[in-house]
Amino acid sequence: MDGKEEEKVVAAGPVTQEQLATIQDEQVLNDMLDKAVDFEERRLIRAALRELMKRKREQRDRERAERQQDLRQRGVCAGRGPAGQNAAQKPANGSGSTQQHTNRAALAKPPNPSSAGSSPQASASPARSPAVGVRVPRGSALGGPNTKDVKQMLLDWCRAKTEPYEGVNIQNFSSSWADGLAFCALVHRFFPEGFDYCTLDPYDRRANFEKAFKTAERLGDCAPLLDVDDLLRMREPDWKCVYTYIQEFYRCLVEKGLVKTKKKTP
Numbered sequence: 001m002d003g004k005e006e007e008k009v010v011a012a013g014p015v016t017q018e019q020l021a022t023i024q025d026e027q028v029l030n031d032m033l034d035k036a037v038d039f040e041e042r043r044l045i046r047a048a049l050r051e052l053m054k055r056k057r058e059q060r061d062r063e064r065a066e067r068q069q070d071l072r073q074r075g076v077c078a079g080r081g082p083a084g085q086n087a088a089q090k091p092a093n094g095s096g097s098t099q100q101h102t103n104r105a106a107l108a109k110p111p112n113p114s115s116a117g118s119s120p121q122a123s124a125s126p127a128r129s130p131a132v133g134v135r136v137p138r139g140s141a142l143g144g145p146n147t148k149d150v151k152q153m154l155l156d157w158c159r160a161k162t163e164p165y166e167g168v169n170i171q172n173f174s175s176s177w178a179d180g181l182a183f184c185a186l187v188h189r190f191f192p193e194g195f196d197y198c199t200l201d202p203y204d205r206r207a208n209f210e211k212a213f214k215t216a217e218r219l220g221d222c223a224p225l226l227d228v229d230d231l232l233r234m235r236e237p238d239w240k241c242v243y244t245y246i247q248e249f250y251r252c253l254v255e256k257g258l259v260k261t262k263k264k265t266p
Contacts, residue, residue, distance in 0.1 A: 180208025
């Protein structure tokens with residue numbers, strides 16, 4: 001189904017599971033999810049979006065496996081990588097095929113919501129590290145009289161926008177963002193052309209943080225208020241810093257007209 005046909009499905013009113021299965025554009029489904037008000041329709045759209053992302057990820061895995069098989073048949077991968085590095089000399093940093101398989105499996109299975117309040121990272125964390133230094137932008141609601149209400153509203157907004165993304169389960173402004181996937185999912189939700197979410201590695205925290213912050217700055221004009229090195233030194237980020245960054249990202253989206261609001265921005 002091409003773009004025009006997908007637009008006809010969107011304009012046709014209530015959609016069926018069969019119609020949604022024919023849509024191959026994530027942005028079309030995301031737009032439909034934003035406009036849908038019926039609970040059952042939203043459930044169908046979310047399921048279709050998850051299935052589409054799963055199919056694309058599996059297709060990339062198959063293509064990657066075919067390329068690797070082709071290289072092995074040519075003898076390129078017989079004991080040496082493309083750069084001539086002996087396989088036995090590769091550093092034991094989890095970059096082998098077993099670790100890649102584990103990474104993809106972890107990304108494909110989102111955390112169990114029932115256990116989100118006590119993540120393994122949180123339970124294994126030693127004494128709290130000091131808060132990361134962060135520049136609070138003008139107009140921030142941090143510390144204002146309605147901070148509690150604004151914080152919950154912003155958390156609910158983040159959860160709703162990232163709900164279809166595998167490997168992301170936002171329950172707070174701290175441990176839920178520790179591997180960088182939540183940042184990537186939120187940025188990708190508004191700027192899907194920025195990067196391919198399905199190729200992300202949940203264990204490569206640095207790459208995830210950098211990809212999210214650089215894309216948000218390049219496409220959303222969102223200042224990089226968080227320091228990646230500081231985030232990597234902690235098992236989980238300080239919630240005030242994450243909260244402030246998300247406020248700034250939200251404000252930038254409002255200024256670009258990507259988020260509609262009649263109320264004062266958080």
